[in-house]
Amino acid sequence: MKTRERFKAIMNFQSFDRLPILEWASWWDKTIARWREDGLPSSLQDRYELCRHFGMDIYYQHWFPSSLPGLPEPSCHGAGIISTLDDYKKIRPLLFPQDKSILLDKRVFSKWAKEQRSGDAVIWFTLEGFFWFPRRLLGIEPHLYSFYDQPELLHTINEELADYHIHAINTICEECQPEFMSFAEDLSYNNGPMLSEEHFDQFLLPYYKKLIPYLKERGILAFVDSDGDLSKALPWFERAGVDGLLPLERQSGLDLVCLREKHPGMRFLGGFDKMCMSKGELAMRAEFERLLPVASQGGFILGCDHQTPPEVSLQNYRIYLRLFHEYAQKAAC
Structure with missing residues (x-):
């Protein structure tokens, strides 16, 4: 599927080949500054250049x-x-x-x-x-x-x-x-x-x-x-x-599974707890597992529940993206 076709299929609760890989909001300037110190090329300035660099x-x-x-x-x-x-x-x-x-x-x-x-x-x-x-x-x-x-x-x-x-x-x-x-x-x-x-x-x-x-x-x-x-x-x-x-902020207490049960026709975007992204692979994998059942139903585009905070190292962000690709495939229906 192409990007546009995939979006429409998910939003219409139809079969799809994988979840989109995206950062729906532009990154914080402090996060980008942190990543520059971690080795992110300074030539990457534009929001969409960064998306392409990260394979989104x-x-x-x-x-x-x-x-x-x-x-x-x-x-x-x-x-x-x-x-x-x-x-x-x-x-x-x-x-x-x-x-x-x-x-x-x-x-x-x-x-x-x-x-x-x-x-x-x-x-x-x-x-x-x-x-x-x-x-x-x-x-x-x-x-x-x-x-x-x-x-x-x-x-x-x-x-x-x-x-x-x-x-x-x-x-x-x-x-x-x-x-x-x-x-x-x-x-x-x-x-x-x-x-x-x-x-x-x-x-x-x-x-x-x-x-x-x-x-x-x-x-x-x-x-x-x-x-x-x-x-x-x-x-x-x-x-x-x-x-x-x-963006369905997890830290506010929102339970996406409960929201989907009560509002089956509502579409959702976001939901991934940004606070776990600095805690390593096991914490991030657990968060993907939490969201996978709803993601598999359609009508939900998984993504960070706000802008990625500067506490997240470039190394951890790359782990997040690797896991994102893995679970994007697992959610396909």
């Missing part, structure tokens, strides 16, 4: 910008850049770019689309989600208060964000038909979601309901990307029509 399948990702250069920066981590609807109106000219040349580089996409058409690559894209983006503007704590104190502001932001996303989807679909996309949300932590189901239904669901059908009409699977324990929020996203979740 190519999954091209494009992250759509939701703002223009010149948008004010927060004063510190977690701070916001607006507090009121009037503040939002002032920065509005710097949000939601309409110029297609800003949204994507056609020269890059021409190359990507050619590989995709030949079956040798998968293309996916990321949009800032309806929890993520207002938080970026308001700041972490003020955003949580805004569900109670400034509902009009939240709806205004998300209504305009949804319209922008439709423009972004149309723009990328002029160049190719992506296999899937992700909404960047990060709305959970290790004790569960940071909002109630009531607030999800009021402030996020209407905008998912607007976009998900639009994606499905174009044959694009919709994933939600959130760290933390998403098990409680998973049924909410099912109601919204979301097709899959990533």
Whole structure:
């Protein structure tokens, strides 16, 4: 099977020849710096050059910008850049770019689309989600208060964000038909979601309901990307029509076997506990064994449950890849 055919077979719960070998998120700069000291050639700079060097399948990702250069920066981590609807109106000219040349580089996409058409690559894209983006503007704590104190502001932001996303989807679909996309949300932590189901239904669901059908009409699977324990929020996203979740952080307590039993039609990506990768072959093999039964069922693309941490030596990463290839074959059905 070629890369694109394999992805579609797995996502459709059909027979496949092996699992994809991939790192769905770009590596941390600190991890790459560590590996340079371990002997990784300095000539390898590009994310996809590194993928090819490590013998991985190519999954091209494009992250759509939701703002223009010149948008004010927060004063510190977690701070916001607006507090009121009037503040939002002032920065509005710097949000939601309409110029297609800003949204994507056609020269890059021409190359990507050619590989995709030949079956040798998968293309996916990321949009800032309806929890993520207002938080970026308001700041972490003020955003949580805004569900109670400034509902009009939240709806205004998300209504305009949804319209922008439709423009972004149309723009990328002029160049190719992506296999899937992700909404960047990060709305959970290790004790569960940071909002109630009531607030999800009021402030996020209407905008998912607007976009998900639009994606499905174009044959694009919709994933939600959130760290933390998403098990409680998973049924909410099912109601919204979301097709899959990533990255399924093991340290948050997520049990992929349990998730699959309760949500048999949901697709998953990730799930491999990054914390075991520095502990050697036996620990990594045990983690692959844990995930193998679900991987064999289809609908699950195994991968690191976040970016590979810098504690992982290049030697251990190569062991991880060797085991990944072994279990990718074992999972074939």
